Structure formats: C-alpha cells, structure tokens
Amino acid sequence: MIESDLVKRLQKGEEEAFRELVGDVYHEVVKIATGFLHNRADAEDIAQDVMVEVYRSIRKFRGDASLTTWIYRIAVNKSLNAIRKTKRQNLHADVIEISDKAVEHNPNQETQTENEERAKVLHKALDALPKNQRMAFVLAKYEDMSYQQIAAVMETSLSSIESLMHRAKKNLQKKLLNYYKKNVY
Amino acid sequence: MKCIDVENKLIFYLEGDLKTQDNIFIEKHLDHCGKCRKLFDALQATWSVMDDEKAMTPDPFVYNRIMARLESSGMKKKKAGPIGIPRLVRVAAIVLLLVLAGFTGTLLGSKYVQNNLLPEDLDPYEYYAQEFYLDSYADESIEYYILNQNEYEDENGK
Numbered sequence: 001m002i003e004s005d006l007v008k009r010l011q012k013g014e015e016e017a018f019r020e021l022v023g024d025v026y027h028e029v030v031k032i033a034t035g036f037l038h039n040r041a042d043a044e045d046i047a048q049d050v051m052v053e054v055y056r057s058i059r060k061f062r063g064d065a066s067l068t069t070w071i072y073r074i075a076v077n078k079s080l081n082a083i084r085k086t087k088r089q090n091l092h093a094d095v096i097e098i099s100d101k102a103v104e105h106n107p108n109q110e111t112q113t114e115n116e117e118r119a120k121v122l123h124k125a126l127d128a129l130p131k132n133q134r135m136a137f138v139l140a141k142y143e144d145m146s147y148q149q150i151a152a153v154m155e156t157s158l159s160s161i162e163s164l165m166h167r168a169k170k171n172l173q174k175k176l177l178n179y180y181k182k183n184v185y
Numbered sequence: 186m187k188c189i190d191v192e193n194k195l196i197f198y199l200e201g202d203l204k205t206q207d208n209i210f211i212e213k214h215l216d217h218c219g220k221c222r223k224l225f226d227a228l229q230a231t232w233s234v235m236d237d238e239k240a241m242t243p244d245p246f247v248y249n250r251i252m253a254r255l256e257s258s259g260m261k262k263k264k265a266g267p268i269g270i271p272r273l274v275r276v277a278a279i280v281l282l283l284v285l286a287g288f289t290g291t292l293l294g295s296k297y298v299q300n301n302l303l304p305e306d307l308d309p310y311e312y313y314a315q316e317f318y319l320d321s322y323a324d325e326s327i328e329y330y331i332l333n334q335n336e337y338e339d340e341n342g343k
C-alpha cells in the first residue's frame with residue numbers, strides 16, 4: 001500500500017480505505033496478540049479492539065512513525081493491558097509456575113497431546129520473561145518483524161533490541177531446558 | 186566442546202544466530218551426543234508451536250464484526266440508508282420524487298384530455314362511432330332513465 005495515500009483517505013473517513021486497512025493489518029495484529037495472550041479467541045478480541053481504536057484515533061495520527069508501526073504499538077499496549085487485567089483477576093487463583101523446582105511430573109498430563117504440553121511450557125516460559133524482552137521476542141517471532149522495525153515500535157535503538165532478543169532467548173532456553181531435564185528424561 | 190557449552194548455545198544454533206565455526210562444532214556434537222540431541226529435538230519441537238500458532242484461517246466476516254463494534258461503541262452511526270446517503274439528500278430526493286410524480290400525473294392527464302378533444306389522427310368515421318358508443322346516453326339523465334325504465338320494458342314486450 002502507498003501509506004500516505006491510505007492515511008489521507010482514512011482521515012477523510014473513507015470507509016473503503018478502512019476496509020483495505022483491516023485487510024492489510026488485521027491478521028498481523030492477531031498474530032501479535034496471540035504471542036502475548038496464547039489464545040486465538042482473546043487475540044481476535046484484542047485485534048478488533050485495536051482496529052476500533054485505529055478508526056477512532058486516525059485523525060490524531062501525525063505520521064511520526066509509519067502507520068503499521070503505530071498500529072502495532074497500539075496492539076502491543078492493548079495486549080499488555082489485557083494481560084494485566086487477567087493477572088489481576090487471577091491474583092488469588094492457583095498459578096502453576098515453571099520454576100526450577102515447582103514442576104513435578106504430573107501423570108494427568110500424560111493424557112494431553114504432546115503439542116498441548118509443548119505449548120503450555122512455551123507459554124509459561126514466555127510469560128516469565130521481563131516485559132521488554134517479551135515485547136521484542138513476540139514481535140520478532142510471532143510477527144516476523146526485523147529488529148529495525150521492532151526498534152521503531154518500541155521506540156528504542158537497534159542495539160537495545162539486539163540485546164533484548166539475546167537475553168530473551170537465553171532466558172527461554174534456560175527455562176525450557178530445565179523443564180526438559182526434569183520432565184522428559 | 187563440552188555438553189554444557191553446547192546446551193548454552195542450542196537456542197542460538199536453532200535460531201541461526203551462530204558463526205559458521207560454532208555451527209559446525211554443535212552439528213558434530215549433536216551427531217554423537219544423544220543427551221544433547223534429545224534436548225535439541227525437544228527445543229525445536231517447542232519452537233515449532235509458534236509456527237502453528239501463527240497459522241491463520243482468514244475470517245471473512247472480520248470487517249463486519251469491527252463495524253458492529255464501532256456502531257455499538259457509538260463511534261460510528263448506523264448506516265443511514267441502504268447506501269449510506271446523508272439524511273438531507275434523502276429528504277430532498279423524496280420531495281423531488283413527489284413533485285415529479287405530481288407533474289407527470291398532470292402531464293399524462295392533460296394529454297388524455299387533449300386526445301379526446303382533438304382526435305386529429307382519428308378517422309372521422311371512427312371518431313363518430315366512438316362518440317356514438319361512448320356518449321349515446323350523454324343527453325339522458327339517470328333520473329330520466331329510471332323513470333322510463335318500465336316503458337322500455339313494455340316496449341320490449343314484457
């Protein structure tokens with residue numbers, strides 16, 4: 001898309017332009033939200049919320065960042081807010097932590113498919129990442145963004161993203177390998 | 186390279202972040218060390234979960250869903266008409282239609298009257314016949330007809 005044209009048409013309230021935008025970015029936003037929320041239904045809900053927000057605020061868009069960068073930033077913020085909300089709701093619920101000692105091999109889990117088990121382990125490891133590492137990692141792995149693009153979304157430098165990604169991978173590796181050693185072998 | 190060194194680099198090996206030299210070392214190690222191989226396979230399998238999660242089945246109704254949200258949030262008014270014509274234009278269009286309908290009616294009516302008054306392209310005989318059948322009772326009032334009905338019947342032999 002030729003972004004500046006699209007922005008102009010959006011700001012004029014052209015419905016067809018909004019339809020085009022939804023076609024272009026909606027699924028990308030769903031992917032980002034999936035990386036944070038690990039659940040398709042919740043991710044779709046967030047993504048639709050993001051598009052509503054974009055429609056509502058497009059007149060305020062000044063073009064300091066690219067349109068998609070701006071939209072992905074909204075997606076990250078909305079996802080993080082949703083996580084914060086569910087965390088507050090689950091404050092007193094039992095939360096199983098993946099820590100070095102907390103995970104015992106649970107015979108009930110043997111009935112789960114291997115894939116579900118893998119997903120669960122990955123999600124817990126991701127959720128345990130510090131916020132910035134998690135943001136960088138989700139944008140890189142779920143949205144396949146370049147480090148340069150991630151730096152734009154997170155409004156930081158390329159080298160910061162490189163460092164965040166390195167630390168995110170190291171942290172994930174540690175959690176995952178610990179889990180495998182305790183539960184698979 | 187010891188197992189611990191390999192373990193610490195598995196994720197970077199998987200991600201293709203390593204230099205060629207390291208890549209070769211790890212590849213060789215994984216070929217003969219079952220313990221590290223298992224860890225690597227598990228890591229790779231877990232990593233592939235992300236690809237599954239990213240796979241999308243496009244929802245053809247997404248745009249409508251978003252529009253419905255916009256409408257329910259009051260951000261966007263419900264569509265005014267079938268093609269979203271502004272209210273003022275619609276009112277003007279209705280008024281114009283009414284005026285046009287009235288005008289057309291008057292025009293058609295006057296043309297009909299005109300035809301009856303000035304049957305220029307009608308054959309004089311035909312015209313006469315038409316006049317005769319249509320208007321043969323024109324001079325006779327309904328009262329006259331009712332009053333003299335018995336007379337007619339008598340005349341017809343009743």
Ligand SMILES: [Zn+2]
Nearest residue numbers: 188218220221
């Ligand atoms: Zn080894």
